[in-house]
Amino acid sequence: MEVKMQKKPKIKYKSTEVLTAICFLLPAVLIWIYWFFIPAAKSMRLSFYEYSFITPERARFVGFDNFRRLFTDDAFLKALQHTFLMVAVVVVLIAVIAFLAAVLLDGKIRGKTFFRTVYYMPYVISSVAVSIFFMYFFVKDGIGTKLFTLFGLDNTTWFTSPKYALSLIIIIYVWQQIGFYMILYISGLQNISAELYEAATIDGANRAQSIWYITLPLVRPTTYLVVTLGMINAFQIFDQIAAISKQSPLGSPAGATSTVVTFLYQQSFSYMDMGYGSAAAMVLLGIIFLLSLLRTFISREGD
Amino acid sequence: MKKKLLTFLMYFTLIVLALIFLLPILYVFYNALLPYRYVQTWAPVSVWTLDNFKELFTQYPILRWYWNTFLSTVIVVLGNLLFPSMAGYALAKLHFPGKKVIFGCLLLSMMVPFQLTMIQMYIQLAKLNMHNTIWAITLPFLSQTMFLFMARQFFFAVPDELLEAARIDGLSHAGVFFRIVAPISKPLFASIAILNFTGTWNSYMVPATFINKVDKFTLVVGLQTVNMTYFKKTNLTLAGVVLLSFPVILFFICTQKEFVKGAMSSGIKA
Numbered sequence: 001m002e003v004k005m006q007k008k009p010k011i012k013y014k015s016t017e018v019l020t021a022i023c024f025l026l027p028a029v030l031i032w033i034y035w036f037f038i039p040a041a042k043s044m045r046l047s048f049y050e051y052s053f054i055t056p057e058r059a060r061f062v063g064f065d066n067f068r069r070l071f072t073d074d075a076f077l078k079a080l081q082h083t084f085l086m087v088a089v090v091v092v093l094i095a096v097i098a099f100l101a102a103v104l105l106d107g108k109i110r111g112k113t114f115f116r117t118v119y120y121m122p123y124v125i126s127s128v129a130v131s132i133f134f135m136y137f138f139v140k141d142g143i144g145t146k147l148f149t150l151f152g153l154d155n156t157t158w159f160t161s162p163k164y165a166l167s168l169i170i171i172i173y174v175w176q177q178i179g180f181y182m183i184l185y186i187s188g189l190q191n192i193s194a195e196l197y198e199a200a201t202i203d204g205a206n207r208a209q210s211i212w213y214i215t216l217p218l219v220r221p222t223t224y225l226v227v228t229l230g231m232i233n234a235f236q237i238f239d240q241i242a243a244i245s246k247q248s249p250l251g252s253p254a255g256a257t258s259t260v261v262t263f264l265y266q267q268s269f270s271y272m273d274m275g276y277g278s279a280a281a282m283v284l285l286g287i288i289f290l291l292s293l294l295r296t297f298i299s300r301e302g303d
Numbered sequence: 304m305k306k307k308l309l310t311f312l313m314y315f316t317l318i319v320l321a322l323i324f325l326l327p328i329l330y331v332f333y334n335a336l337l338p339y340r341y342v343q344t345w346a347p348v349s350v351w352t353l354d355n356f357k358e359l360f361t362q363y364p365i366l367r368w369y370w371n372t373f374l375s376t377v378i379v380v381l382g383n384l385l386f387p388s389m390a391g392y393a394l395a396k397l398h399f400p401g402k403k404v405i406f407g408c409l410l411l412s413m414m415v416p417f418q419l420t421m422i423q424m425y426i427q428l429a430k431l432n433m434h435n436t437i438w439a440i441t442l443p444f445l446s447q448t449m450f451l452f453m454a455r456q457f458f459f460a461v462p463d464e465l466l467e468a469a470r471i472d473g474l475s476h477a478g479v480f481f482r483i484v485a486p487i488s489k490p491l492f493a494s495i496a497i498l499n500f501t502g503t504w505n506s507y508m509v510p511a512t513f514i515n516k517v518d519k520f521t522l523v524v525g526l527q528t529v530n531m532t533y534f535k536k537t538n539l540t541l542a543g544v545v546l547l548s549f550p551v552i553l554f555f556i557c558t559q560k561e562f563v564k565g566a567m568s569s570g571i572k573a
Contacts, residue, residue, distance in 0.1 A: 017399065018397075028389070
């Protein structure tokens with residue numbers, strides 16, 4: 001008789017339960033497969049082809065050519081630069097301001113609901129709408145422009161100025177997104193037990209010190225989420241750029257606001273060079289993936 | 304004394320922030336009510352007018368756009384209230400093989416930038432002849448992974464004893480979900496509803512790319528058209544912004560209490 005080595009007790013699954021699970025998962029999974037997995041896989045495959053939607057018969061396999069072309073394409077490299085700059089600034093601004101707002105609202109404040117609603121309100125407005133009215137603020141002699149001239153900036157229309165257009169996008173985006181990430185932080189702050197603060201106050205710490213030594217370390221999981229999510233979202237910024245470009249090609253003025261996303265969008269839907277556009281999207285995916293890995297490493301070390 | 308100063312500073316910052324967020328919105332509403340000559344000035348109440356709105360309604364198929372936007376948003380929200388929550392429940396509370404694999408795949412898919420998928424999605428829709436229809440902006444979005452995660456996270460917090468008691472009473476698994484768990488999951492559904500409603504109503508990139516027949520536009524796409532043509536006419540464009548944002552803001556104000564509760568309790572945690 002053989003002696004079977006049993007590592008784990010075999011889990012018995014009840015058939016009714018598994019059946020229900022399948023039924024419950026089916027719609028979501030089918031949608032995921034048909035509208036995400038298959039298109040994503042095909043897009044990845046497409047990046048190795050030269051393909052145009054209007055002339056599908058002329059598609060041909062070109063291997064890594066698209067990628068080689070990308071990295072010698074000045075427009076793409078410029079877009080890459082802008083993307084990195086934009087994402088870095090946006091993520092830092094959002095993480096800091098959202099955290100501050102959440103901390104402020106965490107204490108005993110009157111009118112908490114009012115403030116929370118107001119801070120979140122920009123998030124429910126369409127990014128196109130937000131871009132439009134910020135464009136008005138930052139026209140020549142506009143309110144926003146005048147405010148910044150106090151800091152020594154030129155009095156010019158921001159969205160047509162190659163110097164300021166990208167900053168405008170950053171302002172628009174951050175203004176709109178703070179509310180969302182603030183809610184994430186508020187949720188994270190809830191989990192920090194009040195007793196810790198009490199103990200600290202008894203030991204003589206003031207508000208600032210409590211925040212520095214207690215809040216910041218304990219809120220790290222939320223910061224991690226905010227930075228990850230914020231980064232993934234910032235890489236995909238599109239609406240605002242499209243809005244301020246109006247009728248000109250994306251990334252106006254003169255490519256000052258071009259990003260990897262606008263680049264791939266233009267290649268795919270304006271120039272119909274979908275293979276090339278897919279390759280650019282693959283590069284974007286690669287970047288996001290690498291950065292996520294990097295961050296996972298960093299946070300592991302930190303523990 | 305020092306404490307008073309600190310408190311004052313706190314309220315001061317809070318109010319300044321509130322103004323930064325509120326003033327632009329008020330500015331929009333204000334200018335939308337002004338005739339062109341008075342734009343960006345202090346105009347007396349007597350010149351306030353609804354003419355801007357009237358003009359937009361006559362020049363553009365606004366009602367058509369409202370309907371397109373409303374219909375597509377309702378369809379998508381209904382889908383996302385049902386499908387992701389069912390799937391999230393299965394992942395959180397039911398026992399079956401392959402849970403980890405499924406969850407892992409979903410997690411990875413969150414990292415993929417949408418624009419990568421978008422290209423093939425468009426080709427797929429065109430092959431089905433669905434581009435330029437309402438299906439193009441609804442079908443692919445009936446179940447979104449983010450809400451699946453939220454649902455799963457939320458259902459973890461539901462006590463197992465509750466489910467077991469219901470099972471002992473003879474309810475099927477499906478019954479437990481629909482009769483017992485769903486009614487107590489209002490914060491989750493409110494969160495999904497708000498996030499999904501605003502997200503879909505306001506979405507620009509997808510409707511703009513997948514639809515190019517003017518009468519099938521959504522409000523946002525239509526607004527951008529107005530912006531492109533009439534940018535100089537601040538009052539008109541801003542009236543368009545009001546038309547676009549007004550329903551969402553209203554919806555938000557009505558449901559925000561449940562939403563904040565949902566955001567806290569479902570703990571959109573890492």
